[in-house]
Amino acid sequence: MPAGLLGIEDLTREHIQAILDRSRDFQPRAEPNFRKLDLLRGRMVVNLFFEASTRTRTSFEIAAKRLGADAISITAQASSVSKGESLVDTLNTLAAMRPDAIIMRHAASGAPHFLQRHLETPIINAGDGTHEHPTQALLDARTILDRGAKLEGLRVAIIGDIAHSRVARSNVYLLSKFGADIVLCGPASLLPAELAQIAPGVTLTNNMDEAIRGADVIMMLRVQLERQHEMAFPSSEYFQFYGLRLEHLRLASPDVIVMHPGPINRGREISSEVADSQRSVILNQVENGIAVRMAVLERVLCGVAGH
Ligand code: ASP
Secondary structure (H helix, E strand, O other): OOOOEOOOOOOOHHHHHHHHHHHHHOOOOOOOOOOOOOOOOOOEEEEEEOOOOOHHHHHHHHHHHHOOOEEEEEEHHHOHHHHOOOHHHHHHHHHHOOOOEEEEEEOOOOHHHHHHOOOOOOEEEEEEOOOEOHHHHHHHHHHHHHOOOOOOOOEEEEEOOOOOOHHHHHHHHHHHHOOOEEEEEOOHHHOOHHHHHOOOOEEEEOOHHHHHOOOOEEEEOOOOHHHOOOOOOOHHHHHHHHOEOHHHHOOOOOOOEEEOOOOOOEOOOEOHHHHOOOOEOHHHHHHHHHHHHHHHHHHHHHOOOOO
């Protein structure tokens, strides 16, 4: 099977560590202007997004270009899928144009895994339904490590719409492989009990204070209205019980960091005061998204040993 990147679940700790280490070489550091590299000159990647995205799509595109590759982006509305072509046919057509990798996002969980079985071109999963979003977990880990923290023994609270969150799942797989303690928190309707079993080191609670007490990292999640068939909570009530406010931070470890994969909804799951506070690393996450995706593209396109 071609070595793309479908999820975190099947990666080894060493493999993840190698991507995280390599991504450091691609962080801008002190240089204000990023020098374009030519590691992937003459290579081409196609971004195929069947769901809305701002940061992930742009970030993959910038990552490819910074490595000297060409990147083409196709959105579902503009593709032949809207003319009734099947997913397999669309992918086969694109693959016949010989890109070096296809980066795809799709609303169906497992779509990239299914397509990879039919295709020689490596696929990079940029989010599949409620299943995985591997590069998000990698950039989150990079951002935590940049603070000088070790993942082992770290207390990470992931709060919000856990049920529909591919970000939560990929983070649980990654953090668990490195020995972190993970607390998943949300209203009962958005917190499936079986998630406690998906990886070691996971506990569940419906109580936000309990989740935050002693946390080193607080990861907030957006309520995925597009994946819910009925509104679970009126938005004002949601914020009252599961919205992160400044007073919550006093319960956490003194140097807690607050993360959010974006897009954030101010006043719904996070207050503006927290989102804009010194504790927030939300924009560092966005910045690291490029470095981590450069490391992933290099690995997939250059077939680095061990992949
Ligand atoms: N951007 C993330 C995702 O695509 C999180 C979100 O949309 O809430 O899963």
